[in-house]
Amino acid sequence: MSSSQKESVGITVKKADDFSEWYTQVVIKAGLADYAPVKGFIVLRPYGYAIWESIRDLLDKRFKETGHQNGFLPVLIPESLLAKEADHFAGFTPEVFWVTKTGNNEIGEKLALRPTSETLAYSIFAKWITSYRDLPLKINFWNTALRAEIKATKPFVRTSEFLWQEGHTVHATEEEAEKEVMAILDIYREVIEDFIAVPAIRGFKSDKEKFVGAKYTTTLEGMMADGKALQMGTSHHLAQNFSRPFEIKFLGKDTKEHFAWQTSWGVSWRLIGALIMVHGDDKGLILPPRIAPVQVVIVPIHKDKDAEAVKAHAHELASELRRAGVRVHVDDRDEYTSGWKFNEWELKGVPLRVNIGARDIEKGQVEFVRRDSREKKQAPRAALVQEANSLLESIQYDLYSRAKQMLDSFISRPATYGEFKGVIEGRGGFASAGWCGSPECETRIKEETGADIRVIPFDHQQGGQDRNNNGNDSDSSNKCIYCGQPAKKVAMFGRAY
Template identity: 80%
Template structure:
């Protein structure tokens, strides 16, 4: 049998440090995460990529249900009249909306929007469901897709015209309850992003310019990618009564008086997969954090023909023991590929841990581990401590990935003392420029126009605020993290 890999399985040919964009695209395609669809701006999620999304989804779904949220389903079409009911919200999304104007050969009397987000649709329904304080809080999450016309600059997982996400929508009796919900969800997102995806993020508020259209305020988690660009990882919005007023979401309180409800919305998308690739990947391909890797351990039997059956049996025995311990494992016992080619393939796919097993290992009563995240990564361990050693190494990989990502983030945070230095940082190495801001949107817009940098986040931690605004020199009111972003 031929030991040559199929054409599409050739490894990564671009270096991460030389051509980040090409490297990223190659990892997405060659690791089998996604492929391009026939329509520009859309991608096809392949089974391996979907398995990564399922890992993320399962973690969040469990946490949402633990905190009293239920899942629901919404249709994809929204009547134009409904979408325009909250004018500021509608205006913010109009440039990105796909419109349906025909049903078969018949013109529709009213245009239908393909859902860019579901606030208007959900809230027209919520108004029918909520009549009394006994109906509150209403806490619903939707696992669905959103469609937004990304025509100019597309990037798999990061900017696509249709994307998988979850969007939560809640209704509360008081503003205090709504604000607690906003922060509770942000905490769940932080737990997912930092503890499971091993990507550190800066928590804080969006500026009024950058907040969700229609929100009173938006909280965010901003990550830093390996090329010095920021990525919005997740947002949680306090909508106040900005939607309950136009949609008349009211309830009869215990005081027998009618009150307007308070609302929140929040979401993360599959761009989290893009963040994992950008932050953790290397020139060999993907590196997946163990906690979300569909396959945590791959076992590669190494044998000559005479040893084949015995080695494969031992590999499957090891796999079963690991499965019984709750570890996600796969045995690559294909005969048509060499062990070296298999090593390269699983490194490309980012499996955190590999076990090599051969006749000599069986004789010695040992297994050989290889960590994906480090060089010189061969580790021998007694067969009797298989499960304990596997769990130990998986934990080490998880911690190591976070540590490296934290060093990356810290290295990309600068504190310029002047506007020329600020510009030099933004236009040079990139990253976050931590600077004073007077709070005037004119300065924010001027910085954007002159440097391409937005206020990515106004950190919750406002310690060490500079005295002056980095742009105008007036008294600073806030510390802001500026940066260019995806």
């Protein structure tokens, strides 16, 4: 293959020079997804789906361990049902796909392709719940949602149909519901930070940015390498705002009738978009080992006379690694050179590569190559499993550490509104600043800078906290960054996907 052909197969732009084009090339050329015939939709290829399965399985295990069960909901929702919670649905109206015909026949009532399932699920929950004995009800749905994307589309981040999970729970008391909100947020944090290796700031959404119909929304907000924020997952306390219109009520132990308390929560395949944007480099994807479908790829390097022996040895190594629980693949294709294979697996982001040739076999050694740092290391054949596991853990740790350093570098604490605008319009990132709590100031900032409140952190060490909860030591956080009035909260502002 010529050098020009090889160049066209690999990533042809640098991440720092054209982030958007770089991202698109990684998605397409690493074999994660492709564009569908309808604008705004993508086709998830097997490698991309395998990454989603890794994330899904981690979450599914934790949901089941905490008493949640999986269910299934249909995709069509009658318009009359949506009208029961008009304020909630109004937030989705511009994005809704409508079904108005079956074949050539007009249908009597328009049907929405679900943008989210609250109205549909809760009309059913009202039939299932009659007594305190029916509670708590904790159901999760692995499905898709459809929202006509009106902004610029981006695979995994903004598409008109996306894979996600949406959980819906019903409780007898508000205290139980609030505990559920935080328990789910903690599950999300564990998977996002400990497995996907992307640090996230936990906190509340402002009333303007919260889920429509919720009493409050908690969120995990990440920072991408181009200085834009990405909402990674949300968990909502719905209070009784849906149980009342949908009449989800139960007979309590006190023999009185009560309206239930509810939560909903979800993450989507945008987590794949996050790991691409945070970890990827000019060579392509870099996958954290704990969620990589293939953790180790073994490439036999041989001349014709050694081919069978080297391949056989490579498969022996793979069998040993598999027995130790390592996800491994042997690339023994003859139609590609070793160099071609190296480039392909680097593009696909496999965390660790093992090179094995006749000379390595003679010396009783294997050669490891890290995807993140591209460092090479020789190790005794007998130490194969131990060394592989050690390197995989090191890669996982280092990816998170680098991502955390990047996040920290993107947090600024401007003292004036002029500095605030300089941050947002310059390198970007999070601007941590005092906020008076006024929606008017929040709206004006958005109109003037394109930045909104991404998160009001639980932890002031991450950039802010409720002013009623021990305050903040920074003088600039004592006043609203926009109007100068006393600040009630310290919020993280930023532009976002």
